[in-house]
Amino acid sequence: MKIITAVRGFKDILPGESEKWQFVEGKAREIFGNFGFREIVLPILEKTELFRRSIGETTDIVEKEMYTFVDRGDESLTMRPEATASVMRAYLEHGLYASESLVKLYTIGPMFRRERPQKGRFRQFNQLNAELLGSKDPRVDAEVILMLITFLRSVGVADARLEINSLGCPACRPAFREVIHKDLEEKRDGLCEDCRRRLSTNPLRIFDCKVEGCKAIVATAPLLIEFLCGECREHFDAVQSGLRLFDTPFEVNARMVRGLDYYTKTAFEVTTGALGAQNAIAGGGRYDRLVEELGGPESPGIGFAVGLERLVAVAPIPDETVIPRPELFIAALGKEAQDFAFVLCNRLRMKGALAETDYGARSLKSQMKRSDKLGCRYTLILGERELRERKALLRDMKDSSQQPLGLDDAENTILGILSTE
Numbered sequence: 001m002k003i004i005t006a007v008r009g010f011k012d013i014l015p016g017e018s019e020k021w022q023f024v025e026g027k028a029r030e031i032f033g034n035f036g037f038r039e040i041v042l043p044i045l046e047k048t049e050l051f052r053r054s055i056g057e058t059t060d061i062v063e064k065e066m067y068t069f070v071d072r073g074d075e076s077l078t079m080r081p082e083a084t085a086s087v088m089r090a091y092l093e094h095g096l097y098a099s100e101s102l103v104k105l106y107t108i109g110p111m112f113r114r115e116r117p118q119k120g121r122f123r124q125f126n127q128l129n130a131e132l133l134g135s136k137d138p139r140v141d142a143e144v145i146l147m148l149i150t151f152l153r154s155v156g157v158a159d160a161r162l163e164i165n166s167l168g169c170p171a172c173r174p175a176f177r178e179v180i181h182k183d184l185e186e187k188r189d190g191l192c193e194d195c196r197r198r199l200s201t202n203p204l205r206i207f208d209c210k211v212e213g214c215k216a217i218v219a220t221a222p223l224l225i226e227f228l229c230g231e232c233r234e235h236f237d238a239v240q241s242g243l244r245l246f247d248t249p250f251e252v253n254a255r256m257v258r259g260l261d262y263y264t265k266t267a268f269e270v271t272t273g274a275l276g277a278q279n280a281i282a283g284g285g286r287y288d289r290l291v292e293e294l295g296g297p298e299s300p301g302i303g304f305a306v307g308l309e310r311l312v313a314v315a316p317i318p319d320e321t322v323i324p325r326p327e328l329f330i331a332a333l334g335k336e337a338q339d340f341a342f343v344l345c346n347r348l349r350m351k352g353a354l355a356e357t358d359y360g361a362r363s364l365k366s367q368m369k370r371s372d373k374l375g376c377r378y379t380l381i382l383g384e385r386e387l388r389e390r391k392a393l394l395r396d397m398k399d400s401s402q403q404p405l406g407l408d409d410a411e412n413t414i415l416g417i418l419s420t421e
């Protein structure tokens with residue numbers, strides 16, 4: 001019979017990799033915590049309207065990538081394609097703005113986008129997401145970016161490239177829209193079909209097109225950064241000065257627009273050379289109008305998301321540092337020895353030791369091999385004779401030396417030996 005496999009673009013995280021995920025998540029919790037962020041756990045399903053209104057009707061995500069379905073109650077629901085919209089929904093729904101002027105939240109979990117699967121691109125992927133609400137201060141932008149870089153460094157990613165840009169605000173963007181519309185209208189014939197449509201709906205999106213012809217046209221197009229109003233200019237300069245204070249190298253990429261429509265002012269992306277085409281490991285930016293657009297009070301905010309699959313793929317995390325190895329293997333020969341091992345092994349585990357045994361009645365040679373494969377520090381060799389004499393052999397797997405070990409107080413003796421390691 002043919003086995004049932006996972007859905008295309010959805011993947012399993014197996015032991016060996018899952019420990020690296022735990023390590024990365026642990027570092028995120030530690031560092032985000034140091035910066036004053038607290039965890040919020042959110043549902044995966046939201047009302048479709050939430051994403052339409054926040055991410056933007058004319059973005060790729062909303063136009064073609066959402067997993068949307070009509071629930072039995074006739075309500076249109078969507079499996080979240082990103083977390084920022086959900087964080088804003090919760091922030092408003094629970095009135096979090098009322099209790100504190102500055103709200104710092106992080107959330108970890110799966111997102112769903114029906115993109116074409118390829119290396120580093122999945123239809124279910126996981127993000128570490130951080131959001132800070134309640135401040136327009138450019139120092140906050142630098143602080144949030146600094147937190148991201150500190151976290152990436154903590155998992156060994158030190159050579160990633162940080163690119164920043166300013167996407168302006170409602171005061172300066174409309175004028176630029178006119179300029180870019182006029183410029184690209186003249187080059188309309190060279191644009192792909194999607195971009196011709198974007199020309200009237202959302203011309204900034206053309207900067208994000210991956211089609212070579214469009215990229216070439218955009219390469220000579222006017223840039224938003226040249227049209228920033230005084231306030232946005234000053235803000236962008238201050239963000240850069242802030243970053244310089246912390247040894248956080250960055251480049252200004254005036255063509256970076258990000259794939260979501262809620263951004264204002266600062267936008268940023270972190271890329272690495274190790275990933276091929278899907279090279280962004282993190283992206284984020286400021287969204288000063290988003291909460292208001294969702295019906296809430298003025299609450300400027302900034303945040304980012306890290307793609308966990310991509311980060312784990314590039315972070316140099318050695319197996320030895322994350323994959324737990326048993327400290328002791330009990331090689332038991334014969335039924336009575338196995339019964340003894342069953343009790344001893346579980347008593348040791350209950351006291352916090354990493355012990356392993358085998359009830360498969362295998363030969364001493366194969367049990368020694370298993371102990372070796374698991375990377376155990378010690379092996380206790382236990383047969384009928386050892387039981388009779390109440391004395392077994394404890395083998396040090398590092399130097400192959402052996403020492404006798406009395407069985408009457410084996411538990412405490414072993415715990416003593418393991419605690420000195």
Ligand code: HAM
Pocket residue numbers: 081082083084113115120121122123124125126127129130131259260280281282283284285286302303304305306307308309310
């Ligand atoms: P985003 O740039 O769409 O931003 O996604 C952030 C990161 O998620 C990307 O840099 C990438 O590492 C990962 N990612 C995105 N799509 C996929 C995929 N199909 N497969 C694997 N990884 C993927 C956001 O989602 C914004 N909500 C970030 C943000 C938070 N902005 C402000 N606050």
